[in-house]
Amino acid sequence: MGSSSSSYAPKTIYLDVGGKVQKVVFSRHCSPCDIKELLCSSSNIPRNTAIMMVDPEGALVSIDPTMPTNSPNSLYKVVPMSTGQLGEKEDMFQNVVSQGAEPFSRAFRINELKTEITNRLAMLEKRVELEGLKVVEIEKCKNDLKKLRDEMASKGGGRVNCPCKYNYSDDGKKVTPRRDVPNYPKYTLSQETVEALKKPTFDVWHWEHNEMLSCLEYMYHDLGLVKEFSMNPITLKRWLLAIQENYRNNPFHNFRHCFCVSQMMYGMIHLCNLQEKLTLTDMGILMTAAVCHDLDHPGYNNTYQINARTELAVRYNDISPLENHHCAVAFQILSLPECNIFANVDSESFKQIRQAIITLILATDMARHGEILDSFKQKVDNFDFTNEEHVTCLKMVLIKCCDISNEVRPTEVAEPWVDCLLEEYFMQSDREKSEGLPVAPFMDRDKVTKPTAQIGFIKFVLIPMFETVMKLFPQIEEIMVQPLRDSRDHYEELKQIDDAMTEAQKKKTENMSLGGKKK
Secondary structure (H helix, E strand, O other), X not given: OOOOOHHHOOEEEEEEEOOEEEEEEEOOOOOHHHHHHHHHHHOOOOOOOOXXXXXXXXXXXXXXXXXXXXXXXXXXXXXXXOHHHHHHHHHHHHHHHHHHHHHHHHHHOHHHHHHHHHHHHHHHHHHHHHHOOHHHHHHHHHHHHHHHHHHHHHOOOOOOOOOOOOOOOOOOOOOOOOOOOOOOOOOOOOHHHHHHOOOOOOOHHHOOHHHHXXXXXXXXXXXXXXXXXXOOHHHHHHHHHHHHHOOOOOOOOOHHHHHHHHHHHHHHHHHOOHHHOOOHHHHHHHHHHHHHXXXXXXXXXXXXXXXXXXXHHHHOOOOOHHHXXXXXXXXXXXXXXXXXXXXXXXXXXXXXXXXXXXXXXXXXXXXXXXXXXXXXXXXXXXXXXXXXXXHHHHHHHHHHHHHOOHHHOOHHHHHHHHHHHHHHHHHHHHHHHHOOOOOOHHHOOOOOOHHHHHHHHHHHHHHHHHHHHHHHOOOHHHHHHHHHHHHHHHHHHHHHHHHHHHHHHHHHHHHHHHHHHHO
């Protein structure tokens, strides 16, 4: 992982609070508003109080990240400003704001939101005092506030058609990730975690988003991609943050799924010794396509997009509308200089990388599964790693394997994903019913069960594909193919139990019906 620069070290000042020395630490990238709130909290002054800060000689000190540091022998003092100091203009402004805000407060329940934010801030302040992690907690507070704003915005309604974050009718509108220096906490990965990341048994449920970002960052460094593409480590961080922020909070197609697919790709690279067989450019294409493959997924599949004639279906002429959208968002993010991890790659090489990433993301459309697998089967017995067409086909199959690889993982890791997928399916089928659209039986909550959802998929999609890959890489049988066979057997046993219970219930109902007729 990239080493942190000393220019980003926190800044420290010392305050006189009731005759005692209070140390205050803040990031050089905090806003003046954040610093003022921190000073109020440190000086036991109510939040949002107008304050000023003075040095031992009574001179005013500017409250911003560039303020001069002091020492415990030369303490600053935070002083609340009186009403007179605020001035009549500010009083008038506050009155106007209060009058204008009243109708909006009623419409959007701002008072309730304020209470919730205040409670959350109080909890965060308590943790700050206990743990001394002021900078980290301020960032978490910002994230909480962002989530609350998003929740409030989502309650304001949406388009009738399947919503997308990007309205392509506005050509001037682009993805706007944060432009400040990314400051998610840098986690030092233990050797145990580093080794676990290389295996399909990795438990993806134990990690928070910031930790997953650090793991992805580590993978790019470990594979030599940062060096190969001359990536700026700060740009890599910004790009990963922008990626995370452009995955929606769907039950299944979310940032954790993105991490799952990327970690499985990283694991297969190591397990299949792909570093010895493919180029570093191929590694970068595989990893970047995995990271970007479901960007801005709306939670409704291609069938819904096409049947509902959504904006995406119309734009992409019913041809893989979601996968085309994922590609478009991926390269919108990369088009921003502050997020372009390929900025130092020459123009011709970037064209080839771009085309290769698009090819892989489009390959994740399950409508093309048979076509892609058949093509690979024709090549696998006489596979040639020097043949560009063979290698491209292999990369398409690898991203497909990683995209639908949950059942390769241990049962306790894989099974919760089935629940997430069914929840997303049921959301879609409920919407299809309400809109009078066709409903797929495997998505209908009245027809599908866990075993019936999984058995056919494992038997006829997963096992044949992984067994074909096993011909080229026999080492995956024990760690990837056998778990799939075990999973198939597990769900077939569950189905037998379900069938027996259904039959018993049916006989019981029939007997009760016969008994009622005799009476």
